[in-house]
Amino acid sequence: MSLQWTLIATFLYAEIAVVLLLVLPVASPQRWQKFFKSRFLQSLGQQASMYFLVLLAILVLFLMDAIREMRKYSSIEVSDHGHAHLDAEMQGNMRLFRAQRNFYISGFALFLSLVIRRLVILISAQATLIAQSQASMKQAQSATSAARNLLQKSGESAQNDSNEVHDKAIKELKIQLKELQSKNLELENELTKEKKDKAAIKSQADSLVKEYDRLNEEHSKLQAAGGDKKSD
Template sequence: MTLQWTAVAFFLYAEIVVNLILCIPFISARRWRSVFSWRIWNWLSPYWNKCFVTMIMVLIVLFLDAVREVQKYSGPEPMHDAKVNPNLYDNVHMKLFRAQRNLYISGFSLFLWLIMRRIVTLLNQVAITVENSSGLQAQMDSAVKAAKLHQDDNLMLKQALLDEEQSMSAKTQQMKLEADKLADQVKAAEEAVRKSHAEVEAMRRQAKGLAHEYDRLLREHHQLQNFQSPADKKDQ
């Protein structure tokens, strides 16, 4: 194996290990986001896109070269020459095997490189979503608590209004009873005043009759005195 394909093979093994670590289930997305927030990654972030595109281009070139090698050693001419010379047959098959091996290595390296970037992106998105959902959950919990408090306040207010209404109803009923009682007392007082007026009127009429009677008796008394006066004079 040449140096370039040895490097690609080690790169493939490193990609497999990194992808397996990223897919460990007990490491949450928040922890991966905290890891991705280290200063070293912030320092390397300006070069990350360039490195990613460069590796894709290198792997694509190697993949196309491996495809070319496979087509070269699987064509009819090398196989025809290999049938004529047995030693050349083993050499062609060995080169075809190496070309196919290099094709698989470069193809899987390119595939895992794209998969690794996608996993990192999804982990960041999941961590952001979890943080937003936690914030929304906290806001929803606070909103539910506030709504429950408002509901309790409304129930207390309704109960206070109901008690106040019952109290006002009782006071109104009591005032109505007192008003009826006062009305009865007013009627009784009016009846008493009417009787008093009637008695006063009767007494006034009686006093007037007594006065007329007194005047009549005085006149009769004067008349009697006048009748007696001449007779007394004659007796004398």
């Protein structure tokens, strides 16, 4: 494997590790949010979009090169299959297999780059929603305690004017409570949706890992078959 494809494969392994870290319950969304907002990442945040686009462009170029190599060696294999020497045929098959391997490596690396970006966005959104939900719950609890205090004061007060004022305040607090409850329900629904999206991304990542393992097994089988043919 050449140097550039070794780097791409290493980058793919690193992406798989990052996806597993983000998907598995290693840390809570709040901790990931703190990590994403660290000083080091904030210093890179202004140029992160540019780096991401450059990375995607490089991976697309490698993917197109792998596709070109696949088409090149596939056409040679089809046209010269009956006339090529055994060694030349094996060399062509080996180059075709390498092109296919490079295609899968660059394709998976490109796909996992998009997956990681989406996971970071979803985790940040989930942490924000959890913080908003906790703040809403605190507001609802404070409003409930204030309403209870007002109810106690209204029971102790005997003046009609003060009773009317307290009743009006209680009605306003009840309206605020209803609004906070509805907002809390919306936040819970959004959290449920984010969890479902996260589970779907986890299943996609697992399927990618299984497919990559299967390709490695096929690669090993093809290398073993190639070694047997050379020995013959």
